[in-house]
Amino acid sequence: MRNPSAPKKITWIIGIIAGILGIIGHxxxxxxxxxxxxxxxxxxFIVLAVGTTFKGI
Incomplete structure (x- = not known):
């Protein structure tokens, strides 16, 4: 299993915004x-999971 790595800032922002919009919509x-x-x-969630799984995303 791969060691998790910190996602790039833009990946993190996109994931957080999508999640917050989903919560607001609920x-x-x-x-x-x-x-x-x-x-x-x-x-x-998928954007954040992929960002931590693959290095450089």
Whole structure:
């Protein structure tokens, strides 16, 4: 198994923003965010997981 590494700053920002938008869409009624809240949360998690798994991403 690979050792985790810190993701690049832009990867971290994209993952965090997608996750926050997913959480906002779950608790607030914003048409696009509410419709895609789970996808946004999952995408944010995947971006962060890939960023820590592969070096340089």
């Amino acid at each position: 608790y607030a009624r914003v048409d696009f965010l509410t419709e895609h809240n789970y996808v946004l949360l999952l995408a944010g």
